[in-house]
Ligand code: ADP
């Protein structure tokens with residue numbers, strides 16, 4: 091989208107064409123045609139113009155218009171084109187969407203055509219637009235209707251490759267540009283030469299000439315030749331003599347076809363406004379979007395940061411419709427992409443700043459929402475004018491106002507803007523505020539964006555000129571912050587300072603007053619003491635505080651009009667049906683308790699010494715919300731329990747030391763137990779691992795080796811006494827007996843385990859735990875020895891020892 095020729099692809103054809111047509115002959119024909127056209131300029135009668143053909147226009151222009159279905163000129167085109175062709179300076183004013191672009195592009199093309207302008211002639215026409223998007227749009231319209239002409243045109247806007255533009259600047263005949271970039275070329279580019287400029291056009295002229303561009307425009311005009319034609323167009327045209335003088339326009343022709351019209355806004359634009367509280371705006375907007383998923387909606391907000399935040403958070407909430415955001419701080423490529431996307435799509439919501447309020451011709455916009463009160467009537471007209479465009483274009487506008495901003499409605503109505511109040515159907519207003527809050531708590535970057543949005547809005551209100559409508563002191567900033575998901579409202583420093591200084595002034599006044607009163611009182615009553623000063627100051631001071639807070643006018647949800655159409659959140663059809671709506675108090679509206687944080691050291695000490703305050707009192711909660719006892723924190727010692735009973739948690743160091751010593755004993759025991767258990771667990775794991783490594787499998791399924799002692803060291807009784815018939819059954823039985831025994835509550839598992847791992851030691855010491863372990867083989871020995879005589883038993887014992 092950098093500069094380009096209007097007709098680059100046709101250049102070769104043109105050259106071929108020339109081969110068969112002698113240049114002289116063509117030139118003579120052209121001259122004759124031009125003369126014929128020019129001769130008719132002075133006899134153009136706007137009222138008699140029915141189609142573009144009725145204008146004395148070149149065939150190339152007429153063909154270009156026809157190709158794009160521009161057959162019948164609009165009012166402004168009919169009235170302005172004739173004067174412009176006559177070479178007059180024009181001050182054109184016509185409603186938004188009434189076709190002003192062609193009203194200046196057609197005479198511009200014709201002028202260069204009649205002057206037989208070529209590439210070698212340099213810059214012949216400059217069109218200045220306040221925004222890049224509008225410049226792009228004008229450039230596109232020029233390409234469409236002027237592509238049959240041989241002029242080259244360049245789009246000179248910021249955010250593009252300056253070097254690229256610089257090199258080609260001298261070949262351009264028509265420049266469509268933004269003021270800043272044009273001046274940059276004038277200042278820095280040696281190839282830039284506009285000394286032969288024929289025509290200068292300012293689209294959205296009042297905006298180009300206002301304070302924002304004042305210095306730039308003055309510098310630009312200084313560089314332009316004074317002998318030129320100048321056309322100014324806008325829906326809200328400047329008539330300021332000062333502005334006209336700046337452009338050296340002494341007697342411009344004022345063309346305003348709609349001056350006598352009943353309204354200054356498009357005929358088929360339905361305009362509405364609602365009054366809502368600041369903390370309702372966000373939810374109303376969300377509800378509106380949810381109720382208009384199949385529509386094309388454009389939402390205007392005061393600042394880039396508001397647009398950014400609203401876009402980001404609404405995207406996360408997934409409303410079910412495409413969302414876009416357009417604002418100045420975006421990268422140029424992104425701006426272009428978003429602009430194109432909004433033009434192309436039909437079910438989409440675009441959040442934008444006033445960047446998009448001027449001139450942009452988005453097709454088929456259903457709704458324009460002015461989320462924040464416009465700065466002035468002009469801004470309102472331009473914003474609202476993004477819908478109901480073109481011939482018979484329809485659309486709806488909604489202006490959202492805070493109660494104290496309603497004053498602007500009077501100004502609008504005085505300026506011939508038909509706007510009606512509608513009422514919000516509160517039953518359809520909803521916003522997943524909890525979800526927003528949790529999204530913000532999870533995403534610190536998003537939270538910062540929200541905080542910035544909040545601050546930027548407050549600042550924008552603070553900086554507004556019209557203090558009757560924009561009064562930052564009347565904003566319930568806390569409620570506003572909470573309504574956009576900020577649980578902790580950011581501190582607005584400048585407001586805080588203002589409030590503080592105002593309060594301080596009041597307090598000083600009150601103090602002086604109080605002291606005076608006291609002095610008089612003291613004169614009457616000698617018993618008065620210092621506390622009287624507080625007594626006098628406090629109530630007066632409190633009143634001062636509440637007074638500033640309560641100044642926020644309350645919004646009353648009376649006279650709600652009910653609409654049968656379920657899709658409509660806003661109600662316009664039946665008026666004056668009064669339904670009282672009880673608005674359930676939102677949790678967020680309830681005052682939040684402030685966290686009492688001690689502000690200085692004295693306060694900290696006071697807090698510690700407060701017997702009601704238990705320091706380090708931490709309560710743990712489980713997953714199900716139940717309190718989980720922390721045994722570390724349990725007071726075990728008698729001394730400690732006595733401390734609790736007496737509530738003597740103070741700064742008595744001696745007592746605290748005693749308590750700690752007592753508690754220390756219990757802590758040590760607990761520590762030893764824990765170490766033991768840990769060792770036991772480690773050993774068990776080691777053993778399991780070892781067994782797995784050896785590939786041993788227990789015959790008793792899941793029962794592992796650790797569940798029973800290793801008895802492999804005992805002599806095999808079968809070898810001693812020969813095999814027994816019921817051997818297999820006995821074996822099973824005894825092992826299960828053992829297992830039962832081992833699982834009994836009395837069995838000391840840990841100790842047994844330790845013994846089990848030391849079979850040889852046990853053998854050496856002859857220390858067999860007979861009581862707890864009674865394996866089959868041992869019992870057999872016992873049984874056999876019981877039936878023997880002493881000598882026989884001795885012999886058996888000897889034999890056993892030998893065999894081992
Ligand atoms: P304005 O600059 O007055 O706001 P635009 O020049 O952007 O209006 O034109 C608004 C819309 O009207 C555009 O979509 C444009 O294509 C269309 N338009 C302009 N002139 C005509 C015409 N003579 N016939 C049909 N449509 C037109």
Ligand code: MG
Nearest residue numbers: 190191293449
């Ligand atoms: Mg326009």
